[in-house]
Amino acid sequence: MDPDALAKAFVEHYYRTFDTSRPGLGNLYQEGSMLTFEGAKTQGAQAIVAKLTSLPFQQCQHNVSTVDCQPSGPAGGMLVFVSGSLQLAGEQHPLKFSQMFHLMPTPQGSFYVLNDIFRLNYA
Amino acid sequence: MDPDALAKAFVEHYYRTFDTSRPGLGNLYQEGSMLTFEGAKTQGAQAIVAKLTSLPFQQCQHNVSTVDCQPSGPAGGMLVFVSGSLQLAGEQHPLKFSQMFHLMPTPQGSFYVLNDIFRLNYA
Structure with missing residues (x-):
């Protein structure tokens, strides 16, 4: 699978899981994983899922505008850069975000998220 | 120097150089460096500088809103995530960007840019 297709498949899976069953995101992180969400830092799969499931909105829908990817070095990692918009239930206008x-x-031939940084782009 | 201070210092240096003497950015990249600028991929310090100096605007000013950073793994790398706005000479409104x-x-105890991904956030 070429890197761009892999990145796109990951992004689709990530936001579909986020928007339908957020606790399922836990499978994508490990103990060393880091999340910085709007400047707040969290580490470890369990703490990251706790953070994501406790955000002050329940229903939401991510719409992806762009996905860019690059190999991150000899360890076989991949950087995925996303821009898009986030529609919260009950809000009139979507929020723009980058992540x-x-x-x-x-070892099983799959990928996990080592680093995750999310920011809203306020208009 | 703690990672957040290092990231902030890098970001200040990068955009000051970009806005005052763009060819000077070449020192920050190496042969294996990758740039994806608005979806267009470039590799290598020389090609990256050629790309950045040939962008269709001469004078510009970056204003940084947020800087987030995380260690990227055992190789000692650091991920730096920036949001901000870009004012082009002659344009009335700044453009929002993420990078x-x-x-x-x-080996000399400094850092170089291995990966660089830039996107405008269209309003």
Whole structure:
């Protein structure tokens, strides 16, 4: 699978899971994983899922505008950079966001999220 | 120097150089460096500088809103995620942008940019 297709498949899976069953995101992180969400830092799969499931909105829908990816070095990692918009239930206007993921390979031939940084782009 | 201070210092240096003497950015990249600028991929310090100096605007000013950073793994790298706005000469309104850098240590104790992804956030 070529890197761009892999990045796109990851991004689709990530936001579909986020928007339908957020606790399922836990499978994508490991103990060393880091999340910085709007400047707040969290580490470890369990703490990251706790953070994501406790955000002050329940229903939401991510719409992805762009996905860029690059290999991150000899360890076989991949950087994925996303821009898009986030529609919260009950809000009239979607919020623009940017997010980056650093995916690292697992021994099983899959990937996990080592780094995750999310920011809203206030208009 | 703590990582957040290092990231902030890098970001200040990068955009000051971009806005005053763009060819000077060449020192920050190496042969394996990658740039994806608005979806267009370039590799290598020389090609990256050629790309950045040939962008269709001469004078510009970056204003940084947020800087987030995380260590990127055992190789000692650092991920830096920036949001901000870009004012082009002659344009009335600034453009919002997001950019990520993957900094890797050099044997001399400094850092170079291995990965660079830039996107405008259209309103």
